[in-house]
Amino acid sequence: MIKNTVEEQSKYWKFVKINSAGEVQFQTMVAAQSYFKQQFANVDDNSIADAAIVRQLWQQVDLKKLEPALLCLRCYISRLIYWVCFDLAKNFGSDKGFTCEDLLPFVLDDEVLLKSRNSYQSLATRIIKTFDPEKGSLKTWVNRYVKQHPEIHRFLLEHGIFLISDWAILNDTNPQELQRVFTKMYQSAAVEIQQSIELLISYHAVYREDRIQQRLKGKTLPCKQPTPEQLKQIIDDFQNRNSNPLERKQLQLTNEVVLNKLQSIAAKLRKYRIAVRGGSISTVSIHQPEIQPVVEKELRLQIDTDTNTEQIEFIKQYQNQFITSLDLAISQVIEELINRSQRKKSFNQQAFTQGLELFHCQGKSMSQIAPEIGLKKQYEVTRLLKLSDLRADIRQKLLIILSKKVIDIAKNFSNTQKLQNLDKQIQTILDEQISTIIQEAESEVKNPVRNQPLKNLIARRICNYLDKVKD
Amino acid sequence: MNQPTSNSELTDLLDWECLNETQTELSPEHFQQAARLSQSIHFSQQRWEVYINALAVLGFQEWLKERAPDLQLQIQQSSIWQPEYANLLPAACNILVGNFKICIITGSNLSNEHKIPFAVFDIPRFTAHFYILMQVIEEKEQVAMSGFISYEKFCNYQQTAQLPIESDWTYSIPQSWFNPESNALLLNLRCLSADAIQLPVIKDNSEINNKALQQKLLTLESQIQNQNISQLLTVQEGIDLLNNSELVNWIYQTIQPSPIQPLINVGNWLNNKIDEITSELGWVLMPSLRLSELRSLENFEQVRTGLEQKGVHIPANGKGAYRDLECNENTSLRLYAITWLLNENSENPEWVLLIVLGSQPQKTMPETLKLEVRDETDLLVEQEVKDTTKGILYAQVVGNWGELFWVNITVDEDTLIEIPPFGFE
Numbered sequence: 001m002i003k004n005t006v007e008e009q010s011k012y013w014k015f016v017k018i019n020s021a022g023e024v025q026f027q028t029m030v031a032a033q034s035y036f037k038q039q040f041a042n043v044d045d046n047s048i049a050d051a052a053i054v055r056q057l058w059q060q061v062d063l064k065k066l067e068p069a070l071l072c073l074r075c076y077i078s079r080l081i082y083w084v085c086f087d088l089a090k091n092f093g094s095d096k097g098f099t100c101e102d103l104l105p106f107v108l109d110d111e112v113l114l115k116s117r118n119s120y121q122s123l124a125t126r127i128i129k130t131f132d133p134e135k136g137s138l139k140t141w142v143n144r145y146v147k148q149h150p151e152i153h154r155f156l157l158e159h160g161i162f163l164i165s166d167w168a169i170l171n172d173t174n175p176q177e178l179q180r181v182f183t184k185m186y187q188s189a190a191v192e193i194q195q196s197i198e199l200l201i202s203y204h205a206v207y208r209e210d211r212i213q214q215r216l217k218g219k220t221l222p223c224k225q226p227t228p229e230q231l232k233q234i235i236d237d238f239q240n241r242n243s244n245p246l247e248r249k250q251l252q253l254t255n256e257v258v259l260n261k262l263q264s265i266a267a268k269l270r271k272y273r274i275a276v277r278g279g280s281i282s283t284v285s286i287h288q289p290e291i292q293p294v295v296e297k298e299l300r301l302q303i304d305t306d307t308n309t310e311q312i313e314f315i316k317q318y319q320n321q322f323i324t325s326l327d328l329a330i331s332q333v334i335e336e337l338i339n340r341s342q343r344k345k346s347f348n349q350q351a352f353t354q355g356l357e358l359f360h361c362q363g364k365s366m367s368q369i370a371p372e373i374g375l376k377k378q379y380e381v382t383r384l385l386k387l388s389d390l391r392a393d394i395r396q397k398l399l400i401i402l403s404k405k406v407i408d409i410a411k412n413f414s415n416t417q418k419l420q421n422l423d424k425q426i427q428t429i430l431d432e433q434i435s436t437i438i439q440e441a442e443s444e445v446k447n448p449v450r451n452q453p454l455k456n457l458i459a460r461r462i463c464n465y466l467d468k469v470k471d
Numbered sequence: 472m473n474q475p476t477s478n479s480e481l482t483d484l485l486d487w488e489c490l491n492e493t494q495t496e497l498s499p500e501h502f503q504q505a506a507r508l509s510q511s512i513h514f515s516q517q518r519w520e521v522y523i524n525a526l527a528v529l530g531f532q533e534w535l536k537e538r539a540p541d542l543q544l545q546i547q548q549s550s551i552w553q554p555e556y557a558n559l560l561p562a563a564c565n566i567l568v569g570n571f572k573i574c575i576i577t578g579s580n581l582s583n584e585h586k587i588p589f590a591v592f593d594i595p596r597f598t599a600h601f602y603i604l605m606q607v608i609e610e611k612e613q614v615a616m617s618g619f620i621s622y623e624k625f626c627n628y629q630q631t632a633q634l635p636i637e638s639d640w641t642y643s644i645p646q647s648w649f650n651p652e653s654n655a656l657l658l659n660l661r662c663l664s665a666d667a668i669q670l671p672v673i674k675d676n677s678e679i680n681n682k683a684l685q686q687k688l689l690t691l692e693s694q695i696q697n698q699n700i701s702q703l704l705t706v707q708e709g710i711d712l713l714n715n716s717e718l719v720n721w722i723y724q725t726i727q728p729s730p731i732q733p734l735i736n737v738g739n740w741l742n743n744k745i746d747e748i749t750s751e752l753g754w755v756l757m758p759s760l761r762l763s764e765l766r767s768l769e770n771f772e773q774v775r776t777g778l779e780q781k782g783v784h785i786p787a788n789g790k791g792a793y794r795d796l797e798c799n800e801n802t803s804l805r806l807y808a809i810t811w812l813l814n815e816n817s818e819n820p821e822w823v824l825l826i827v828l829g830s831q832p833q834k835t836m837p838e839t840l841k842l843e844v845r846d847e848t849d850l851l852v853e854q855e856v857k858d859t860t861k862g863i864l865y866a867q868v869v870g871n872w873g874e875l876f877w878v879n880i881t882v883d884e885d886t887l888i889e890i891p892p893f894g895f896e
Contacts (some may be wrong), residue, residue, distance in 0.1 A: 028659065029685075074615075091487075095489075142851070147486075156487075157611060159614070160489055160490035160491065160614070161487050161489055161490075162490075162608065162611050163486055163487060163488070164580075164608070164610060165610060167610075168608075168609065171580055171609065172579075172580045172581060172584075174516075174520075176525045176586070177579060177581050177582070177586075180582075181581070202586055204519065205515060208518070208519045208874035209515075209518075211609075212506045212509055212510075212519070212522055215502040215505070215522075216503060216507065216510070218499045218502070219499075220502070222610055223610045261653075270486070271579060272581065273488075273580070274486070276581070276582050279486070336540075340540055388654070389538065391652065392654035392657065392658070393657075396654075396657060396658050396661045396662060399658075400661065400662060403662070411665045413662055413663055413667065414663075414666065415665060415667055416623065416624070416659060416663060416668065419659065419662055419663055419667075420655065423655075423658050423662075436848055
């Protein structure tokens with residue numbers, strides 16, 4: 001059981017809100033605090049669980065009045081909302097480039113200090129109105145609401161993160177896959193597997209077809225729970241194909257039974273999807289042990305060739321061609337990129353070149369750059385500049401240019417592994433500080449102590465290019 | 472304490488799924504295009520897979536246009552847009568990027584093992600320099616490239632792993648075989664020379680004698696409709712089949728579902744009834760055909776007389792219905808269908824269908840008319856009159872229970888009117 005210390009109990013009187021600067025604040029609600037202490041004074045601090053507290057508060061709530069019990073619940077809800085967003089950001093944010101503060105404004109919209117009642121319903125009010133302690137904890141309730149919040153959905157989907165419905169999972173799964181999962185992960189009985197497969201086939205026959213028909217008409221809808229009509233068709237299809245009258249009697253297929261059965265199949269498949277993702281991408285299915293050594297051998301091979309790279313040797317050899325080709329590649333890639341981006345309304349060329357400059361020539365971070373080019377968030381800068389793609393494009397353009405000048409380099413183009421190694425060598429050269437090898441006058445340029453220009457070669461040449469363009 | 476340490480029990484973070492940076496959104500037009508293609512796929516199980524694969528192709532095209540517009544992509548000639556092939560092979564073979572052949576395949580969203588049709592690796596006409604694995608999240612209208620593998624690398628892996636061809640004609644290929652770096656794919660497409668990866672030579676298969684396979688397919692004709700073809704043929708037969716475009720076409724034609732058509736059940740007429748479908752189609756039940764009662768029916772007397780002259784007698788227990796047809800601006804027709812039973816009391820009763828073309832009251836008939844009656848396989852009757860004022864056009868056929876007859880009328884040699892089939896149930 002989860003115990004509450006005094007410190008933890010403060011979530012019932014500290015209201016979480018976003019201030020005008022977009023930061024999270026914890027505001028103590030005195031009325032809530034004194035009410036809470038009075039209500040739960042007789043209870044040992046360490047012995048009462050959240051569920052019991054919530055239940056007691058909830059029983060005393062009168063939604064029409066802004067009274068202390070309601071205030072306590074709203075404080076707690078604001079905390080739960082904060083935690084859900086915090087967890088999302090902790091798990092996906094660094095990878096996908098967003099923070100907890102980016103999510104909170106969508107859902108942390110309760111405003112306790114408002115005296116007048118307007119028609120606007122905050123998420124918190126909606127949660128309290130629908131909450132029923134018999135059906136689940138307030139945590140579950142909040143979690144469900146936040147996860148299903150349309151703005152959160154849209155935001156996360158834009159960042160490549162999404163939840164998938166049971167019905168989409170069933171669409172995604174072929175009978176053979178179902179068979180494999182049910183056999184290997186659940187060791188289900190053969191009869192159950194066979195029945196599930198037959199039901200899935202009937203589901204596909206009805207639901208997938210209807211989905212395609214909707215798409216034909218240009219509709220864009222999430223996969224909704226099958227309608228009673230669809231369920232009836234699924235049952236008909238199932239019974240037509242499994243026409244053993246004895247079995248038919250035993251099954252007693254009603255819409256409700258079929259719906260439950262489909263949901264339970266989807267739940268099992270979902271669990272399996274999660275279990276699979278639990279491993280890293282490179283894990284090989286345990287069912288094919290013979291594959292692992294193959295992959296390992298291949299990986300070792302790659303590492304070996306990597307350590308053997310002699311980038312210094314390489315650059316000495318091709319020094320003359322290298323820098324001029326690099327400069328040419330940089331100018332071509334950036335110009336092409338600007339040209340094609342200009343077709344898009346959202347693209348701001350000035351912000352783009354300025355962002356490139358701030359990053360490469362002044363060494364500023366993405367979050368420092370954002371306000372300077374009129375953007376709000378660090379991830380917006382990341383998306384505008386797309387630096388890793390830019391570097392890859394420059395390297396690849398450089399290779400093409402070099403190959404026309406240096407036969408030795410061109411030789412590598414006829415072998416995927418050699419080409420990849422060459423690309424890696426060049427990447428290393430570009431990413432490292434090799435000013436001792438390539439003498440360049442502009443390296444003497446004086447700069448502010450804090451934000452120094454980046455020392456690596458590619459940054460310096462990009463910077464050099466931007467300087468020239470400016471003139 | 473304000474910073475929570477772990478609340479994973481709270482958020483079920485595990486439910487969330489991720490796409491990588493190649494994430495591309497599909498438009499409603501993409502969905503329509505893919506959905507339209509899927510409508511020409513006759514194997515119902517395959518239809519969804521082809522739809523998903525087409526979405527993958529369109530998504531890849533969208534991504535490449537955005538990420539690397541310098542690369543020339545040609546998708547039109549891909550096998551996925553050819554229903555005869557897509558019907559058997561849910562993969563987009565023979566796409567071109569510059570000088571490279573690529574094949575777009577769709578993986579499983581369920582596991583990190585992907586069932587890929589063996590044919591894309593093992594049949595030279597479908598092989599590709601690069602196989603691109605796409606992830607399609609249909610519900611969210613998103614696709615992403617989850618990895619790629621070159622033909623050469625596949626062969627290397629396969630030499631050691633010896634993956635078997637599974638019963639559904641696929642290899643189960645682990646995600647780890649695919650390189651997840653989209654920039655590495657671009658490196659190859661932009662820089663690698665086209666001859667760096669040797670593909671097997673495409674042989675001319677026209678010489679190969681496929682008589683045996685052809686025979687086998689003929690005997691399987693009825694099963695092909697309902698069963699997966701991989702359950703009916705061996706892998707080698709599958710290879711021979713996919714190498715032979717005639718047989719591929721034959722399968723496609725064979726499983727073509729006959730369009731679901733309303734049936735005109737003339738059996739009901741004998742009980743003085745007409746079902747809803749038939750009356751919706753415009754059929755009107757005629758009163759009893761006894762001579763004394765026929766006066767009420769304008770024009771039919773003339774038809775009856777015409778038939779009598781040709782020696783066709785409608786028995787007193789016959790029952791009929793008619794339907795008016797507009798032929799063109801000035802002319803019209805009345806199509807009579809009359810039925811009665813033969814050997815009513817024998818073990819194998821038969822029914823007669825008599826089709827007659829007459830005029831509508833006070834209206835003009837077209838000048839020339841042709842009448843055809845077919846059963847499921849053959850043309851049974853073909854009658855033509857060049858001048859409808861001079862002769863009557865009719866056809867009479869006899870059928871068993873469950874037998875269907877199709878009637879076509881050609882007006883003035885250019886307009887074809889197809890009548891939904893007649894049956895006796």
